[in-house]
Amino acid sequence: MSKTTLSWKGNLKNNFSYMKNTIVNSWNEWDPLKHVIVGRADNCCIPAPEPAVDVKIPPDSVMKGKHGRRTQDSIDKANELLDKFVKTLECRDIRVDRPTPLKFDEKISTPDWKAEHMFGCMPSRDVIITVGKEMLEATMSFRCRWFEYLAYRPLIQQYFMEDPGMKHESAPKPRLTDKDYHKNYLSDKVSIEQRLEWAEKKYFVTTEEEPLFDAADILRFGKDLIVQHGFTTNLKGIDWLKRHFPDHRVHTVNFPGDPYPIHIDATFTPIKPGLILNNPQRKLPKEQRKLFEDNGWEIVYAAQPAHNSPPPLTYYSIWLSMNILVLDPKTVCVEKSEVYQAEQLDKLGMEVLPVDFREAYGFGGSLHCSTTDVYREGKMEDYFPKQ
Ligand code: ABU
Numbered sequence: 001m002s003k004t005t006l007s008w009k010g011n012l013k014n015n016f017s018y019m020k021n022t023i024v025n026s027w028n029e030w031d032p033l034k035h036v037i038v039g040r041a042d043n044c045c046i047p048a049p050e051p052a053v054d055v056k057i058p059p060d061s062v063m064k065g066k067h068g069r070r071t072q073d074s075i076d077k078a079n080e081l082l083d084k085f086v087k088t089l090e091c092r093d094i095r096v097d098r099p100t101p102l103k104f105d106e107k108i109s110t111p112d113w114k115a116e117h118m119f120g121c122m123p124s125r126d127v128i129i130t131v132g133k134e135m136l137e138a139t140m141s142f143r144c145r146w147f148e149y150l151a152y153r154p155l156i157q158q159y160f161m162e163d164p165g166m167k168h169e170s171a172p173k174p175r176l177t178d179k180d181y182h183k184n185y186l187s188d189k190v191s192i193e194q195r196l197e198w199a200e201k202k203y204f205v206t207t208e209e210e211p212l213f214d215a216a217d218i219l220r221f222g223k224d225l226i227v228q229h230g231f232t233t234n235l236k237g238i239d240w241l242k243r244h245f246p247d248h249r250v251h252t253v254n255f256p257g258d259p260y261p262i263h264i265d266a267t268f269t270p271i272k273p274g275l276i277l278n279n280p281q282r283k284l285p286k287e288q289r290k291l292f293e294d295n296g297w298e299i300v301y302a303a304q305p306a307h308n309s310p311p312p313l314t315y316y317s318i319w320l321s322m323n324i325l326v327l328d329p330k331t332v333c334v335e336k337s338e339v340y341q342a343e344q345l346d347k348l349g350m351e352v353l354p355v356d357f358r359e360a361y362g363f364g365g366s367l368h369c370s371t372t373d374v375y376r377e378g379k380m381e382d383y384f385p386k387q
Pocket of ligand 1: 267
C-alpha cells in the first residue's frame with residue numbers, strides 16, 4: 001500500500017489554459033483524462049415505486065416503501081464529498097464541469113405515465129456517454145430518470161458552441177409504458193435463485209418493446225464497444241447502438257451471477273490496455289472471454305470489497321468497490337475505505353489515489369458512476385484486431 005497516499009500535484013490555482021477551448025474527445029476508459037463532468041447531489045430523491053425501480057430493491061431492503069427527497073444533511077454531506085473529489089481532480093490538472101440540478105422533488109408526467117418525483121444528477125455516467133467526439137444521451141429505463149438529461153444540457157450546449165467538431169446526439173426517448181417490463185419480475189416473491197436462473201437465460205425485467213439503454217452499461221475500448229444486456233439495457237437498445245455507431249464493433253455481454261444486472265461498471269472494469277478487473281461473483285462466460293483472450297487481454301478477478309453491506313439507502317451493491325475512475329494507465333482513484341481493491345491495484349502497478357466517497361454512494365454510485373469523460377488524450381485504436 002506504499003503508493004496509496006494522495007499526491008497533490010499542483011494546486012487549485014493551476015491554470016487550465018491548454019483546455020480553455022473545449023474539445024470533446026474520449027475513446028476509451030483509460031487514456032489520460034483532461035476534462036470531466038462530476039455530478040451534484042442537490043435535490044436528489046429516493047424514487048417512488050415504478051416497475052424498473054421496484055425490481056431493483058430487494059424485498060427486505062430498508063429502502064422498500066421509502067421515497068421522496070433525501071434529507072438535507074445527507075445532500076450536504078454528499079455535495080461536500082463530491083466537491084472534494086473535484087478538487088482532487090483539479091489538482092491533477094483536470095478540468096471539471098458540473099451539471100445544473102433540476103427540481104428533482106417535483107412530480108413529472110408524460111402522456112403515458114406520472115411519477116411522484118425524479119432521481120437526481122449525481123451519476124452522470126448513467127445518462128451521457130462520450131464516444132470519440134460525440135456526446136450521446138441514453139434512453140434510460142427508469143421513468144423517474146426520463147428528464148435527467150436536462151441537467152446536462154447547459155454543459156452540452158456550451159461544448160457544442162465551443163467545439164465545432166463536437167456532435168450532440170440523443171437516443172429516441174422511450175414510452176416506458178407497462179409493456180416495457182415483464183410482469184412476473186415485479187413480485188416481491190421472486191427469489192434470488194429465480195433471478196439468477198432468469199439471468200442465466202438472459203431473461204431480464206425489461207422487454208423488447210422498444211430500444212432501451214443506460215449509458216453506464218457501455219464500456220469503450222477504442223473501436224469496440226462492450227455493452228451489458230440486463231435490466232437497464234435490452235437487445236433492441238444494443239441494436240440501436242450498433243446502427244448508431246457504424247464505425248464501431250458493438251459486442252453484447254452478460255454476467256449470469258448478477259441477480260440485479262444494472263450497469264456494467266461494478267462488474268467489468270478496464271484498467272489499461274490489456275488488463276480488466278472482473279467481479280468474481282459475476283464472471284464473464286467462457287464463450288464471451290474469447291474476444292479478450294484472443295487479443296492478449298488479461299481478465300483478473302477483483303479483490304473482495306471491504307464492506308459486507310452498502311451504506312444505508314443505497315441501491316447499489318458492495319461491488320461499488322470496483323467502481324473506480326482511471327485517470328491514466330498508471331493512476332486510478334479508488335474509494336478510500338476500499339483498501340483491498342486499492343491494494344490489488346497497487347500490486348498491479350497503479351498509483352492509487354484514495355477518495356473519500358462512501359457516504360455519497362446512496363446518491364447513485366461511486367467514482368465512475370459520478371463522472372462523465374469529456375476529453376481524454378488519444379484517438380480511436382483497435383485493441384481487438386483478431387475477431
Ligand atoms: N452502477 C453500478 C452498480 C452496480 C451494482 O450494484 O453492483
